[in-house]
Amino acid sequence: xxxxxxxxxxxxxxxxxxxxxxxxxxxxxxxxxxxxxxxxxxxxxxxxxxxxxxxxxxxxxxxxxxxxxxxxxxxxxxxxxxxxxxxxxxxxxxxxxxxxxxxxxxxxxxxxxxxxxxxxxxxxxxxxxxxxxxxxxxxxxxxxxxxx
Numbered sequence: 001x002x003x004x005x006x007x008x009x010x011x012x013x014x015x016x017x018x019x020x021x022x023x024x025x026x027x028x029x030x031x032x033x034x035x036x037x038x039x040x041x042x043x044x045x046x047x048x049x050x051x052x053x054x055x056x057x058x059x060x061x062x063x064x065x066x067x068x069x070x071x072x073x074x075x076x077x078x079x080x081x082x083x084x085x086x087x088x089x090x091x092x093x094x095x096x097x098x099x100x101x102x103x104x105x106x107x108x109x110x111x112x113x114x115x116x117x118x119x120x121x122x123x124x125x126x127x128x129x130x131x132x133x134x135x136x137x138x139x140x141x142x143x144x145x146x147x148x
Contacts, residue, residue: 002031002108008098008128009037009113011070018113018143019074023081025111025141032084035074036101037067038094064089095131102138110140 007022009015026033039060071087078085090097102110114129133140 002026002029004034004105004107004109005029005031006034006036006098006102006105006107006110007074007112008094008110008132009035009070009074010094011037011066011073012113012115014115014145015070015113017145018111019077021141021143022111023074023078023083025109026078026083027081031108032086033074033078034101034105034107035071035078035085035087036098037071037087037089038097039063039067039089039091040094041092094128095135098128098132099135102136107138109138110136111143112140113143113145115145 002025005022005026007015007019009019022033025031040063067089071089075085075087088101090101098110101107110132112129112132114127129140129142133142
């Protein structure tokens, strides 16, 4: 059914249920689980970080560290379930990098987490998940988290 399932993660609690779902689905179908973390260039690019003495203390470094922790956590869960797993960190706009990754790797399914938010919040900021759902050429399963 699926050979490659992509789980984009930001390490937030909104991806906890999606992570469980993606690992279980990969185990049930024999798929490889690809886990992607995107260091959002709008986040680290908007902050000059003038008070940091060393480059490894800046906003980008902090995002990279958080990303590696998120990737490692998902990989550990996948490995415990005997699911083949690959982790990747990219830099750019999250929805664009997710869609590019799908196209480049032959991903069959994307599993994404989302959190319930007010209509005003979504209208103001949008959602990476919403953009991927609208623009993806492969199926996207959205796992909604109501807490966190």
